[in-house]
Amino acid sequence: MEQESLKESISLLNSFINSIHFSDPQAYRDLIIFPLYSDMVKDNGYMLLDEALQTEKFRIQEISDGGSVPELTVTNELDSDVLLLEGDILVGAKQNRTVNTTIIVGKGSKLVIPVSCVEQGRWRYKTRGFRSSKFTVDPDIRKMKAKTVSQSLRHSRQFRADQGGVWNTISEKMRRHNYYSESMDVDELYESRQDSFQDYERSFSYKDQQIGIAVFNGNELSGCDIFGVKGIMYKTFxxxxxxxxxxxxxxxxxxxxxxxxxxxALLKGKLDNFLKSLHSLSKEVFKSVGEGNDIRFDSPEITGYAIEHNSKIVHIAGFYYPEAEQGPYFRNRRWRGEEP
Structure with a gap:
């Protein structure tokens, strides 16, 4: 990748972050969601995963009959690029997976994509292909994946996450929720809390022109998801x-x-500082798994990435992830007012 092209990708990302502003939040219990906006959004040329899977021309399958835990094959016979979002849960085949990074699957292309298993106790075919879950994996898992994928890229140029860490996090969640899943399926755990989900969902709605969200859990920032192309936030909210x-x-x-x-007032100040930090952090550019570039940023407290394609910032995900408190064990103790 040419040096000038790398600088252009980073400059575009920083300009986009600088354009982001927010309005008053919506809240339910201790969950607070700020709508994010920008005047730099571009027209959308992408089909989303859920839309693509409804056709017979887009398929996600095991890489072979024997399968491989960290890899799947994607075939796109559509005349449109398809957007797979990091955190999407793929249900079926030999075991459920989650996508390790946001990927643009080019029209007429076939890719091997990096994934992590979120169903440790099954390694047998349920279906030949995958469907998309209605959930995304929660921030504990997403933060860990973002951090360890960035480390993997620096060390080996691979989009590998810490699979053992993902399994341990899911196991801890099952134990803490006193929930038993024969196959350790995180999607099943989420489904078991559907009544509670509905209580929250009624309190949050998409706002006109909204292009992203920044989320606080109490007075602590969790993370943000931002889309620089029109319509994606509305469809995926x-x-x-x-x-x-x-x-x-x-x-x-x-x-x-x-x-x-x-x-x-404190939350608004924290969000403003977080966006300033995203802008100022040092950034590294890697060739994406699919189309475009994957831009990574890390600090002792923040981790995340952005996808740039054809001079568009397609997706930004940034998370507050302080090194001293990584993993649910320390966070849960802090929530209870205990010292880690």
Whole structure:
């Protein structure tokens, strides 16, 4: 990749981040979602995963009959690029997976994509292909994947996540929720909390011209998802917030229904500082799995990535992930007011 092209991708990303602004948040219990906006959004030329899977021309399958845990094959026979979002859960085949990074599958192309298993206890065919879950994986898993994929890219130029860490996180969640899944299926765990999901979903709605969300769990920032092309936030709003909602459900569970005292002026200041940090962080550009570039940024407190394609910022995901508190064990103790 030419040096000048790398600089252009980073400059475009920084300009886009600088354009982001927000309005007053929506809230339910201790979950607070700020709508994000920008005047730099571009026209959308992408089909989303859920839309593509409804056709017979887009397929996700095991890489071979024997399969490979960290890899799947995607075949796109459509006359449109297809957008797979990091955090999407793929259900079926030999075991359920989640996508390790946002990927643009070019029209008429076939790719091997990097994934992580989110169903440790099954390695047998349920179906030959995959369908898409209505949930995305929650921020605990997404943060870990973002951080470890960035490390993998620097060390080996591969989009590999810490599979053992993903399994351990899911196992901890099952134990803490006193939920048993024969196959350790995180999608099944989310489904078991459907009644609670609906309570949260009724309190959050898409706002006109909204291109992203920034989410707080109490007075602590969790992360953001931002789309620089039109229509994606509108189409994916319910699915994108599902992972953050589960985090809110977890916090309510740990606090036994107690509520934090929320300071919305403080939250706005934290969000403003977070966006400034995203802009100022050092960034590295890697060739994406599919079309475009994958831009990575990390600090001791923040991790994330952005996808740039044809001079468009397609997706940004940024997470507050302080090194001293990585993993649900320390976070849950902090929620209860205990020292890690």
């Amino acid at each position: 319910k699915k994108i917030i599902s992972g953050y909602i589960f985090e809110g459900i977890e916090k309510s569970y740990w606090l036994r229904g107690k509520r934090e005292s929320l300071d919305f």
